[in-house]
Amino acid sequence: MIALFNKFKMGLLAVLISSITLVSCSKDDELEIQNDFPFEVKMMPVPKDIANGNTVEIRLTIQRVGNYSNTQYYLRYFQFDGQGTLRYYDESPYLPNDLYALPTEQFRLYYTSNSTVSQSFEVWISDSFGNEKQLSFNFNSSD
Secondary structure (H helix, E strand, C coil): CHHHHHHHHHHHHHHHHHHHHHHHHHHHHCCCCCCCCCEEEEECCCCCEEECCCEEEEEEEEEECCCCCCCCEEEEEEEEECCEEEEECCCCCCCCCCCEEECCCEEEEEEEECCCCCEEEEEEEEECCCCEEEEEEEEEEEC
């Protein structure tokens, strides 16, 4: 009976040691593949004033923390004061709150004033993983 009890204790100890070893190894040996990289958006300075009918160039660069080749970036904007249009290079103006794919990480936007009052709008740059950065623009009216 004692021999059976000792075998049981040894078996239980072996199972306990094996389970601890397997659990600790599985945590250390797992290969974690990261494909969700945060990013920053850098912007060159823009004028504070804009006259009705004039256009301001906005130079932007998306700077990644890491590099995942399948990341796609998008832009949307909303104008809440004044009137104007925002466009990518010489393409058609963007519609507010619509989502547009950005073909490059370094690009220029052009804002054209259609107003004689101050104008404010926001631009959101997002990636295919749900990360998002917001940029706010405020232009005073000039004559």
